[in-house]
Amino acid sequence: MRKILIVSYHFPPDASVGGMRPAKFAKYLPQFGWEPIILTVRQHYHPLTDPSKLKDLGLGPRVYRTRMLPQPGRLYLTLKTRVRKATPERASTPVTASSSSNRGVLSFIRRALVSLECLPDDKQVWIPAAVPIAAKIIRHHNVDAFLTTGPPMSCHVIGLLLKAITERQWIADFRDPWLLHREESVVPSTAFSRAAEAWLEKKTMLNADSVVFTTDRMQAYMHQRYPFLTSKTAVILNGYDPSDFNGGPTGACRSDRDTLTLTHTGSIYQQRSAESLLRCLSDLIHAGRIPRARVRVNFVGFTPTVRECATQLDLADVVTVIDFMKYEECVDLLHRSDVLLLFAQGQPLQIPTKLYDYIAVGKPILVFAEDGATADLASRLPCATVVGPQDGELLEAKLMEMYWQFQRGGLDVRESTTNGIHRELTKVELTRKLANLLN
Secondary structure (H helix, E strand, C coil): CEEEEEECCCCCCECCHHHHHHHHHHHHHHHHCEEEEEEEECHHHCCCECHHHHCCCCCCCEEEEECCCCCHHHHHHHHHHHHHHHCCCCCCCCCCHHHHHHHHHHHHHHHHHHHHHCCCCCCHHHHHHHHHHHHHHHHHCCCCEEEEEECCCHHHHHHHHHHHHHCCEEEEEECCCCCCCHHHCCCCCCHHHHHHHHHHHHHHHHHCCEEEECCHHHHHHHHHHCHHHHHCEEECCCCECHHHCCCCCCCCCCCCCCCEEEEEECCCCCCCCCHHHHHHHHHHHHCCCCCHHHEEEEEECCCCCHHHHHHHCCCCCCEEEECCCCHHHHHHHHHCCCEEEEECCCCCCCCCCHHHHHHHHCCCEEEECCCCHHHHHHCCCCCEEEECCCCHHHHHHHHHHHHHHHHCCCCCCCCCCCCHHHHHCEHHHHHHHHHHHHC
């Protein structure tokens, strides 16, 4: 077998959804003549882990887990805290124009330093640790090609350096755009850091042998920015692995027939919002059109605004928020739900990975999104309804329709969703596309 090195910060048992894509590539690449070798970080760098995600790997690929260098800023804060504790407090001094000016200069310097510390992201401290180890792996195992996947985009900086050192075939895999949402980032930036990051993105596009995107919309956007890319890009969707869903509790563990259950799994962040759904549901309950006792809504994952919104709309007894759930448990919950919820507002170039899980489960899906990649895919699904920002009447009508269908026991659409799209969305078929790029 030829060998490929996959460089990914996120990798099982990391619970992050970003680790699923490289793990599934590693699982299925041997079927196409490629032996994967993984370079990632040590497990303790991940805030949440899910050991069940390791089951796909078995005794398969070699996995090298490395350390990261400490963040200089964190070292500074640690030292500053220790010095402050060891130093007696002084009486406060009156604010003067001079001291205010000094604070302004210090604030500018602090912002500049933080922007450099997060160039291209806060995982940059992995670069000096990863590059020499990756180069050694490539030489020792006679690796034929390597793939970097981001975010974090520090992985692609590692790729730039590896390309210069080894001259092996390089595939740069973009799960999200690099610079598109930079203005929404909470990380401070300067004109210099923004220019440096734009330069890194362009160098990646120039030097990678192939550039992979997860949607057609993202590919078209990047072709506009870099016309020279058109000859070396491909789209490989995220898809789903049927083995994660086979043998699930679809038949034996159906939803509670007395309660219509709507479920969302995954984080709700940036412009994504569940407010329109909760507001509409609240209106229907208070109007007596849907009995409060007959509906439940589950949110699994990082959803900081949902609890507050549910309380304001008098839905605290209807809405359940679960901060974290293992992947296998999430799949089980999806099987036991009646309607699956997807919030994808404000991200026209991306498709949330959970949509592919929903497709695999085969339940009705309510998709909240504007025109974009998510709406494109959802429009091909007979089980999905796309709700735009101004579609309040459609949402109300659809919720009532689903409730009455549920009352009559007719909401499960697994049979009707079996069509050609399922095969093209499986992980093995998508990995075949990657293998074709490598050949």
